[in-house]
Amino acid sequence: MRILNRADIRALITSAGLIPAIRAAMGRVSEGKTDMPLRSMIRLGEGRLFGIMTGAMREPDVHGAKLLSLYPDNPNFGRSSHCGVEIIFDAVTGLPIACIDAAELTAIRTAAATAVATDALARPGPARLAIIGCGEQAHSHIAAMRAVREISAITVWGRDTAKAAAFGHHNGVKVATSVAEAVEGADIVCTTTPSTTPLLLKAMLRPGMHINAVGASIPTMQEIATDIVPAITYTTDYRPSLEAQAAEVIDARRQGLVAAEYQFPEIGEVLNGAHPGRTSADQITLYRSLGVAAQDLAAALELLRLAAEAGRGVEVDWS
Numbered sequence: 001m002r003i004l005n006r007a008d009i010r011a012l013i014t015s016a017g018l019i020p021a022i023r024a025a026m027g028r029v030s031e032g033k034t035d036m037p038l039r040s041m042i043r044l045g046e047g048r049l050f051g052i053m054t055g056a057m058r059e060p061d062v063h064g065a066k067l068l069s070l071y072p073d074n075p076n077f078g079r080s081s082h083c084g085v086e087i088i089f090d091a092v093t094g095l096p097i098a099c100i101d102a103a104e105l106t107a108i109r110t111a112a113a114t115a116v117a118t119d120a121l122a123r124p125g126p127a128r129l130a131i132i133g134c135g136e137q138a139h140s141h142i143a144a145m146r147a148v149r150e151i152s153a154i155t156v157w158g159r160d161t162a163k164a165a166a167f168g169h170h171n172g173v174k175v176a177t178s179v180a181e182a183v184e185g186a187d188i189v190c191t192t193t194p195s196t197t198p199l200l201l202k203a204m205l206r207p208g209m210h211i212n213a214v215g216a217s218i219p220t221m222q223e224i225a226t227d228i229v230p231a232i233t234y235t236t237d238y239r240p241s242l243e244a245q246a247a248e249v250i251d252a253r254r255q256g257l258v259a260a261e262y263q264f265p266e267i268g269e270v271l272n273g274a275h276p277g278r279t280s281a282d283q284i285t286l287y288r289s290l291g292v293a294a295q296d297l298a299a300a301l302e303l304l305r306l307a308a309e310a311g312r313g314v315e316v317d318w319s
Contacts, residue, residue, distance in 0.1 A: 001096050003314040004307055009104040012306040015111035015140050016147035018299055019119075022112040023271060025057065025298035029238055030268025033058045036293045038244055041218065047072050049218075055293025061091035062297050068102050072194065080136060082106055088300045095318055098304055102296075103136075109299040110291060111140035113237065114190065114212045117267045117287035119148040121235065121278050122188055122210035126150040130182045132199055132223070133192035134158035134167035137214055141190045142171060149188065157182035159193070180204055191215055191223040198225040198248070205232070207282035214289045222247035224286070230257045232284040235265050235277070241290035249288075264288075 004012075028034055036055040044050055049070040056063035068084035075081055084102035089095065127149045131138045134156055145151055154173040158164030168175035176182035179199050183189050186209065191200055193215040200211065202225055211232075216223045229252040236242040242249055242264055252258045267287060270277040278285050307313045 001316045001318045002098050002304060002307055003316060004098065004100045004303060004312065006101045006104040008307065008312045009101060009108070009303060012303055012310060012312055013108065015108040015115065015144040018108055018112035018302060019115050019144075019147060021298045021302045022109060022295055023116045025294045026113065026116060026237065026266075026268040027271050028057060028059065028268070029292065029294050030266045030272055030274070034292075034294045036238065036240075038240060044069075053291075053293045053296065055297060057294050057297045060301065062088065062301055063091065064088040064098075064293070064297055064300065066102050066106075066293070066296050068106070075135065080104075082136075086296050086300055088297070088304070097318075098300055100300055100303060105296060105299055105303070106291070107136050107140045109295045110137060110214060110289060111144035112299070113267075113291075113295050114141060114214060114287065114289060115144040115148045116271070117235065117237075117289075118145060118188060118210060118212060120267060120270050121233075121285040121287060122149060123208055123278070123281055126152045127187035128153045128185055129155070130176075130186035130189045131156040131173075131192065132179055132182060132189065133215060134160070134164045135192065137192035138167065138190075139171070141192060141212070141214070142173075145188060145190070155182045155186070159195075183209075188212070193223055194221050195223050196221050199223050200228065201225045202227050202231060205284055207284065209284050210278075211284070211286040212289065213286060216247065217245060217290050219245055219247050219250055222251075224248045224288075226251040226255065227257065228286070232286050233278065234286045234288065235267050235270060235275075236288040237267055237290055237295075238292045239264060239266060241292060242288060245290050246288055
């Protein structure tokens with residue numbers, strides 16, 4: 001079993017380098033070549049969570065599980081809010097073959113998945129980018145967006161003004177005083193927060209905009225206003241996760257804004273040609289990221305390949 005920590009991952013690959021593997025994995029999701037139970041969550045109090053994500057993928061055959069603690073206050077002490085491990089098992093023997101830092105893995109695979117969706121759905125050409133939030137995912141998403149579009153300008157907004165100012169200084173980007181100011185004139189918007197109240201409102205939308213809703217991955221959190229859902233082309237990574245975990249969709253169903261029988265398209269269906277995705281320059285598109293095990297599995301396999309070539313990580317005899 002090969003053990004890869006954060007430093008190993010950062011030395012081996014970036015979110016941009018993971019884009020081909022994640023694109024292929026999302027195609028397999030929509031082709032039915034994965035088995036992914038919904039994540040299991042345990043509430044630990046004080047906003048803390050412990051989650052388990054399991055999954056299996058075919059072509060190539062791989063299965064594994066991510067064990068992850070979410071401690072929102074950790075960044076205040078210089079630690080990641082996501083703490084845990086991804087365990088990968090050999091498809092032939094069933095033996096564990098990898099133990100990988102889950103925080104870094106999650107950050108880069110999530111940003112890579114957003115890049116895949118942005119490349120498929122956003123308008124071509126130079127784009128102005130707005131980032132809502134200034135945490136770990138915000139940093140990852142700047143690099144990921146630059147991998148698929150020429151970014152002409154970036155504006156960031158964060159609830160904590162001091163953190164937003166530090167983020168803006170570190171990345172050399174403009175800091176907005178409100179969400180509305182951040183997204184004004186933006187071609188691509190990435191929301192990356194754990195907000196419990198909607199931040200992006202319908203009045204803030206503009207023709208041709210593409211939105212990546214990345215944060216708020218449990219039903220008690222919501223970044224996107226409910227009335228946005230029926231007004232745009234709304235795409236997700238995995239329908240079962242969407243229906244169970246996306247607060248704006250759950251609320252839109254409850255209010256009757258979206259028909260009970262309507263099936264939201266998956267990004268894999270766009271990639272595979274089963275759904276058209278964007279069909280006009282003025283269309284507003286949205287990719288709803290919930291995060292799925294197939295992304296972790298694909299990222300882990302790529303990391304293992306690179307680690308073996310580079311001799312990175314610590315090997316433990318498990319046999």
